[in-house]
Amino acid sequence: MKRITIAAMTALIFITAKADDGSRLWLNKQRGACTAKIETSDKSDIAQTAVSELAAFWNGCDIILSRDKSLPDNDGFKIERSGKNGSLIVKARRSAGLLYGAYELLRMQQTKGEIYSGKTGQDTNLSAADNKFRISPSVCVSSSSPAFPYRILNHWDNPDGSVERGYAGKSIWKWDEINGEKGTMSMDLKERLTIYCRANASIGINGSVLNNVNASPYILTTEYLDKIKVIADMMRPYGIKTYLAVNFASPMAAGGLETADPADAKVKEWWEKKVKEIYKKIPDFGGFLVKANSEGQPGPGDYHRTHAEGANMLAKALAPYNGIVMWRSFVYGNHEGEDRVKQAVTEFEELDGKFADNVILQSKNGPLDFQPREPYAPIFDRMKHTPMWVELQITQEYLGQSRHLVYLAPMWKEFFTFVSPQQLQGIAGVANTGDNTNWCGHPFSQSNWYAFGRLAWNPELASDSIAREWLAQTFTRDTAFINPMTAVMEASREACVDYMMPLGLHHIFKADHHYGPEPDGLYPNYPIEWCPVYYHKADSLGIGFDRTRTGTDAVGQYRHPYDSIYNDINACPEEYLLWFHHVSWDYKMKNGKTLWENLSAHYNRGVDEVRRFIGTWQRMRPYVDTERFMIVSALLDHQLENAEEWRDTCLGYFGKISGKIQETATETSA
Ligand code: GCW
Numbered sequence: 001m002k003r004i005t006i007a008a009m010t011a012l013i014f015i016t017a018k019a020d021d022g023s024r025l026w027l028n029k030q031r032g033a034c035t036a037k038i039e040t041s042d043k044s045d046i047a048q049t050a051v052s053e054l055a056a057f058w059n060g061c062d063i064i065l066s067r068d069k070s071l072p073d074n075d076g077f078k079i080e081r082s083g084k085n086g087s088l089i090v091k092a093r094r095s096a097g098l099l100y101g102a103y104e105l106l107r108m109q110q111t112k113g114e115i116y117s118g119k120t121g122q123d124t125n126l127s128a129a130d131n132k133f134r135i136s137p138s139v140c141v142s143s144s145s146p147a148f149p150y151r152i153l154n155h156w157d158n159p160d161g162s163v164e165r166g167y168a169g170k171s172i173w174k175w176d177e178i179n180g181e182k183g184t185m186s187m188d189l190k191e192r193l194t195i196y197c198r199a200n201a202s203i204g205i206n207g208s209v210l211n212n213v214n215a216s217p218y219i220l221t222t223e224y225l226d227k228i229k230v231i232a233d234m235m236r237p238y239g240i241k242t243y244l245a246v247n248f249a250s251p252m253a254a255g256g257l258e259t260a261d262p263a264d265a266k267v268k269e270w271w272e273k274k275v276k277e278i279y280k281k282i283p284d285f286g287g288f289l290v291k292a293n294s295e296g297q298p299g300p301g302d303y304h305r306t307h308a309e310g311a312n313m314l315a316k317a318l319a320p321y322n323g324i325v326m327w328r329s330f331v332y333g334n335h336e337g338e339d340r341v342k343q344a345v346t347e348f349e350e351l352d353g354k355f356a357d358n359v360i361l362q363s364k365n366g367p368l369d370f371q372p373r374e375p376y377a378p379i380f381d382r383m384k385h386t387p388m389w390v391e392l393q394i395t396q397e398y399l400g401q402s403r404h405l406v407y408l409a410p411m412w413k414e415f416f417t418f419v420s421p422q423q424l425q426g427i428a429g430v431a432n433t434g435d436n437t438n439w440c441g442h443p444f445s446q447s448n449w450y451a452f453g454r455l456a457w458n459p460e461l462a463s464d465s466i467a468r469e470w471l472a473q474t475f476t477r478d479t480a481f482i483n484p485m486t487a488v489m490e491a492s493r494e495a496c497v498d499y500m501m502p503l504g505l506h507h508i509f510k511a512d513h514h515y516g517p518e519p520d521g522l523y524p525n526y527p528i529e530w531c532p533v534y535y536h537k538a539d540s541l542g543i544g545f546d547r548t549r550t551g552t553d554a555v556g557q558y559r560h561p562y563d564s565i566y567n568d569i570n571a572c573p574e575e576y577l578l579w580f581h582h583v584s585w586d587y588k589m590k591n592g593k594t595l596w597e598n599l600s601a602h603y604n605r606g607v608d609e610v611r612r613f614i615g616t617w618q619r620m621r622p623y624v625d626t627e628r629f630m631i632v633s634a635l636l637d638h639q640l641e642n643a644e645e646w647r648d649t650c651l652g653y654f655g656k657i658s659g660k661i662q663e664t665a666t667e668t669s670a
Pocket of ligand 1: 295
């Protein structure tokens with residue numbers, strides 16, 4: 001069986017790297033011959049962006065953009081017909097709402113055809129072939145407001161241009177192309193970042209943390225802050241606020257102090273001065289994101305202070321300027337011997353209610369680490385007095401990176417069936433952007449950036465309708481393409497779970513790069529939490545991690561009734577079975593077959609699904625340009641080889657341990 005190495009993929013990545021100039025994002029491609037009048041009395045830069053976007057891309061009737069104080073104070077908008085002449089009026093309380101309303105219209109135009117809004121009775125004979133879409137004759141055309149006030153991308157970009165878990169080239173921030181003193185950037189960078197801003201604003205993203213949570217202290221030096229100001233100035237007219245990830249030990253590394261103890265007066269003073277300096281340059285700066293005492297990062301724990309003491313010290317410095325602190329709960333390794341998935345609750349629950357008002361606890365959707373499937377993180381159940389938001393990972397660290405077609409919206413929707421959006425104040429997505437000319441590496445990885453924004457705006461949207469929107473805007477509106485490809489996207493996440501880690505298996509990735517399988521991984525020089533054998537616990541009797549009441553009792557962290565459902569092997573949903581239970585190989589599952597038989601069937605199903613995706617894609621040739629057709633074809637072939645590798649490696653290893661290996665020797669998929 002062929003094994004694809006990282007080196008062998010370089011050629012493929014090279015192809016994607018020279019693919020296009022960004023116009024193949026979902027954004028409007030053709031400048032319209034806009035004859036419509038676009039008017040607003042709102043002089044703000046954001047409203048002017050709305051006007052210029054419409055002027056450039058709108059093909060329909062006249063539009064008025066109008067601020068309306070009677071609307072609720074959020075980023076929402078209303079689009080109405082303004083009367084007899086068939087023009088439209090976008091109403092919003094805030095300027096940002098006008099911008100989002102403008103993009104809503106452009107999205108309608110791009111997904112449905114030229115918007116036509118004639119006088120009632122005038123426009124009844126339009127057919128699909130006219131490529132026109134007659135908006136509803138009712139007064140209100142569209143009305144929408146975001147579920148979360150904070151909709152933020154988290155970039156894991158380092159000042160040296162590398163990107164942690166980035167699979168689409170180098171960082172999009174070209175620091176050496178920004179002249180902080182003069183307040184300028186190169187034309188190339190400006191063009192590129194303009195596309196970035198338009199793409200984000202078009203899906204409602206209103207904040208960007210520019211740098212990695214494993215933060216370099218040097219991001220806070222004046223040299224960088226001057227450059228960051230240039231980026232902030234450029235993002236502001238698109239309604240995007242600038243945030244920074246900070247290293248808790250910055251006062252030492254960047255300020256020359258001997259300590260970063262949050263109780264130390266000099267430390268407090270250093271942060272206060274630094275914050276003042278930032279706001280002088282960037283008056284609407286958003287705030288700090290902090291990864292503290294996690295995976296070797298410094299934090300208040302280094303001085304026997306709590307997370308709350310650390311976060312509150314920063315919060316106090318930011319409060320006068322309305323800045324916020326996004327403090328991450330992704331911690332483990334501080335509680336020797338405790339099940340890793342329990343450690344966030346152990347560490348944070350006792351601090352509930354002790355955080356300052358402008359601190360938000362940011363938690364990953366699952367309790368482990370962005371696996372293809374995890375149960376929801378019970379910290380969302382446990383923190384009752386602390387504002388929370390969820391961190392989703394758009395970059396596919398554990399889902400085939402930029403080489404597998406895996407559409408993540410179904411996974412994020414799954415999370416929202418357990419944790420209500422109403423419980424959350426914000427949503428953060430770890431970005432998958434890079435300097436590859438197609439932005440995200442895999443042409444379909446863009447759909448995850450798009451879906452993140454759309455769900456951040458409205459988590460009620462169905463994942464398939466987001467996929468349809470994205471396909472229509474990115475490829476073609478032809479339903480002969482959209483229908484089958486929506487089905488592929490919708491099935492792709494479950495396929496990935498099946499060929500990588502079905503039935504609740506998790507973290508059996510090769511050490512560090514998190515791409516291929518390594519079920520026998522046990523690394524003497526690394527913490528046990530980084531070793532696959534710690535997670536699947538396969539032995540001659542069975543497989544799975546016993547997290548029941550009599551095991552590690554991770555189930556005990558869940559709200560009722562999930563605590564008892566997950567605890568009971570017969571009630572536990574089978575997709576989480578091996579997450580919560582150590583199960584005998586011959587255990588009879590709901591379909592009457594044994595665990596081993598089901599495990600084999602899932603792995604084979606995953607591989608078969610990818611084969612099916614390839615078949616569908618081959619039939620899409622007439623609808624796609626040759627370049628993207630070839631790239632996706634090559635990537636899907638590669639995905640199939642990887643899926644086979646996952647299946648063969650995992651079933652081979654588990655088959656041997658269980659003594660079932662003979663049964664698999666002949667068992668290959670059709
Ligand atoms: O799983 C880990 C990733 C790290 C990442 C960390 C985190 C930024 O492998 O690369 O570091 O999660 O979320 O902090």
